[in-house]
Amino acid sequence: MSKLIQAIFDWFKSETRERRKKVRLDRKHVEERARRFLKSYLEADEMRKRHFYRAVQDISDMCQPAELIGRSDVDDGRIPETMSQRAMKMVLDRTGGIKEDDSVANFVTDACATVAVAYNRAAGVYVGDDEMQKLGTAAVHLLTMATSYTSAHEDDGQQFNGGSIKGSID
Numbered sequence: 001m002s003k004l005i006q007a008i009f010d011w012f013k014s015e016t017r018e019r020r021k022k023v024r025l026d027r028k029h030v031e032e033r034a035r036r037f038l039k040s041y042l043e044a045d046e047m048r049k050r051h052f053y054r055a056v057q058d059i060s061d062m063c064q065p066a067e068l069i070g071r072s073d074v075d076d077g078r079i080p081e082t083m084s085q086r087a088m089k090m091v092l093d094r095t096g097g098i099k100e101d102d103s104v105a106n107f108v109t110d111a112c113a114t115v116a117v118a119y120n121r122a123a124g125v126y127v128g129d130d131e132m133q134k135l136g137t138a139a140v141h142l143l144t145m146a147t148s149y150t151s152a153h154e155d156d157g158q159q160f161n162g163g164s165i166k167g168s169i170d
Contacts, residue, residue, distance in 0.1 A: 022125045023132055026117065030091055031135065033113035038138050040110075050153070053146035055111035056118075060143060063087050063115060077123045084119035087112050118143045 041052045063086040065079060090112040098105045120126060121136025 016128075019125055019127065022120065023129050025088070026120060026125070026132065029095075030088065030113035030116050031132070033091065033110040034117040034135060034139055037107075037110035037114045038135075038142060040107075041142060050149065051107075052111070052142070053149040055108060056115055056143050057146040057150040059087060059090070059108075059112050059115045060118075060146075063090075063119070080119040080122035081125075084116045084123060084125070087116035087119060091116060114139045114142065 037052070041049065044052060060083070063083040065082040065086070091109055094105065094109045094112065098109060100106075117132075117136050118139035121133065121140050126133040126136050
């Protein structure tokens, strides 16, 4: 019986350690960008907000793990975790070549960071970290609004395209 209890404690320790590692990575690579994106969204007028919706929705769509969707044998937390990892990879791939004054590249990378935070929140990564949990909740709300907006406006012709946005960002 004590071996079973020890195994359970070891498992919880490893889960906690893994979550802390993910939070540290998020704080290092995506927290600032997600905060900037969400702040810019809040300051944007209604015309500009649609660009925020399109960007996060299209990035979210690109992060969809087609191989996991619809499978009943997949753990519920695995899909948002995979999506967050893909968005984080996009952030890391993009940050090396971005100039500080490149507003479009920074906008897109910030959107990727926001999607990564949203899906880490959905995967439960931020349990025990109130600050990141609040940021994640804001990111999830934005992604939910983006999904609703883009579903209602599918025919308006504006789409994010892997690094550029068709149409204007003003």
